[in-house]
Amino acid sequence: MNYQGRKISLVVIRRLPRYYRYLGELISQDIKRISSKDLSEKMGVTASQIRQDLNCFGGFGQQGYGYNVEELYYEIGCILGLNDGHRTIIAGAGHLGHALANHGGFEKRGFKLIGIFDNDKSKIGTIVNGVEIRDIAKMGAFLKENPADIGILAVTRDSTKEVAKEMIQHGIKGLWNFSYVDLDVPDDVVVENVHLSDSLMTLSYRIGEGKI
Amino acid sequence: MNYQGRKISLVVIRRLPRYYRYLGELISQDIKRISSKDLSEKMGVTASQIRQDLNCFGGFGQQGYGYNVEELYYEIGCILGLNDGHRTIIAGAGHLGHALANHGGFEKRGFKLIGIFDNDKSKIGTIVNGVEIRDIAKMGAFLKENPADIGILAVTRDSTKEVAKEMIQHGIKGLWNFSYVDLDVPDDVVVENVHLSDSLMTLSYRIGEGKI
Numbered sequence: 126m127n128y129q130g131r132k133i134s135l136v137v138i139r140r141l142p143r144y145y146r147y148l149g150e151l152i153s154q155d156i157k158r159i160s161s162k163d164l165s166e167k168m169g170v171t172a173s174q175i176r177q178d179l180n181c182f183g184g185f186g187q188q189g190y191g192y193n194v195e196e197l198y199y200e201i202g203c204i205l206g207l208n209d210g211h212r213t214i215i216a217g218a219g220h221l222g223h224a225l226a227n228h229g230g231f232e233k234r235g236f237k238l239i240g241i242f243d244n245d246k247s248k249i250g251t252i253v254n255g256v257e258i259r260d261i262a263k264m265g266a267f268l269k270e271n272p273a274d275i276g277i278l279a280v281t282r283d284s285t286k287e288v289a290k291e292m293i294q295h296g297i298k299g300l301w302n303f304s305y306v307d308l309d310v311p312d313d314v315v316v317e318n319v320h321l322s323d324s325l326m327t328l329s330y331r332i333g334e335g336k337i
Numbered sequence: 338m339n340y341q342g343r344k345i346s347l348v349v350i351r352r353l354p355r356y357y358r359y360l361g362e363l364i365s366q367d368i369k370r371i372s373s374k375d376l377s378e379k380m381g382v383t384a385s386q387i388r389q390d391l392n393c394f395g396g397f398g399q400q401g402y403g404y405n406v407e408e409l410y411y412e413i414g415c416i417l418g419l420n421d422g423h424r425t426i427i428a429g430a431g432h433l434g435h436a437l438a439n440h441g442g443f444e445k446r447g448f449k450l451i452g453i454f455d456n457d458k459s460k461i462g463t464i465v466n467g468v469e470i471r472d473i474a475k476m477g478a479f480l481k482e483n484p485a486d487i488g489i490l491a492v493t494r495d496s497t498k499e500v501a502k503e504m505i506q507h508g509i510k511g512l513w514n515f516s517y518v519d520l521d522v523p524d525d526v527v528v529e530n531v532h533l534s535d536s537l538m539t540l541s542y543r544i545g546e547g548k549i
Contacts, residue, residue, distance in 0.1 A: 206545030333418030
């Protein structure tokens with residue numbers, strides 16, 4: 126990971142979306158600036174952690190003033206690559222695919238859904254959140270005409286590898302993978318695996334705390 | 338966080354589900370033991386990190402032997418509170434609720450779905466993964482007869498606080514919250530918020546790496 130020649134650890138990167146969400150809330154509350162102390166209390170992390178994280182990117186705060194909320198929001202958006210937008214497709218129009226297509230937060234953060242694909246004839250031709258479900262057999266042809274950079278894998282486990290391969294062949298650079306399959310991808314393609322059960326297992330631990 | 342009197346950081350706890358998943362895969366491949374070096378290569382973390390993490394819980398490895406896969410899987414299951422099982426309900430039988438109810442991984446990890454609730458009359462009475470969708474107005478009465486410890490919040494943002502309150506009143510100790518609402522809960526109740534867009538934003542950063 127690097128930003129303007131600096132090496133940034135993935136641990137820091139993974140905290141940025143949270144800063145971004147909180148700053149977005151502050152903007153909606155019309156808050157113009159915030160100290161690292163107030164931001165840290167709101168987010169439940171230490172002020173020194175926040176300063177350290179944001180210093181990785183050159184530091185946006187000013188001594189005695191704190192952070193300019195809109196500026197910091199915009200800058201983190203730049204770092205995360207959100208401000209230019211991402212053209213996104215979903216493979217799999219089952220319940221998960223529908224839930225993701227209807228997720229209000231994605232478009233707000235610059236992820237524009239341009240296509241959704243399935244092999245179920247009863248679904249093809251229906252509309253989800255303004256986007257027509259198309260035959261997954263025609264996904265490659267669609268991508269040739271309508272390039273996209275993010276592919277969401279919400280298909281069954283069995284077909285994940287095949288669908289991922291076709292997405293990559295047609296220029297997808299980032300795969301958001303909801304199936305529990307490890308994917309081998311070329312060096313210029315990245316995969317984020319979503320393991321929902323990890324968060325459920327953490328909840329289980331926290332319920333049990335003190336009982337052990 | 339503490340385990341047998343030791344203080345364990347949440348950062349370590351959050352890594353345990355991943356160990357648990359990998360060990361489960363090794364078991365399904367009939368692998369009996371593994372060195373911390375091999376486990377670390379498989380998981381993409383350092384061997385010293387693995388030793389350090391597992392030492393928090395007393396350390397299960399033996400010098401020159403590595404880890405007994407089944408034993409370590411069982412022990413991590415104990416730490417995470419998975420081996421006794423959790424009685425789980427879902428509020429909200431929309432696409433997300435259906436996707437979660439049908440998620441194969443949860444039951445395998447000890448989360449038994451005993452009820453699913455919605456206010457949509459066209460859904461009430463239908464069956465999802467063997468469980469009947471019931472009227473959410475009767476959720477409290479159901480929980481009196483059928484105690485549960487985990488409540489999954491897959492309802493709309495507007496009704497999340499109210500539904501969470503009712504779950505807590507009827508004995509739910511852990512809330513798995515998919516709506517973007519901060520919940521105030523009593524000290525003996527824990528909340529895990531799922532922010533899917535955080536992982537999508539991290540993907541966006543990783544696609545853009547080097548472009549900045």
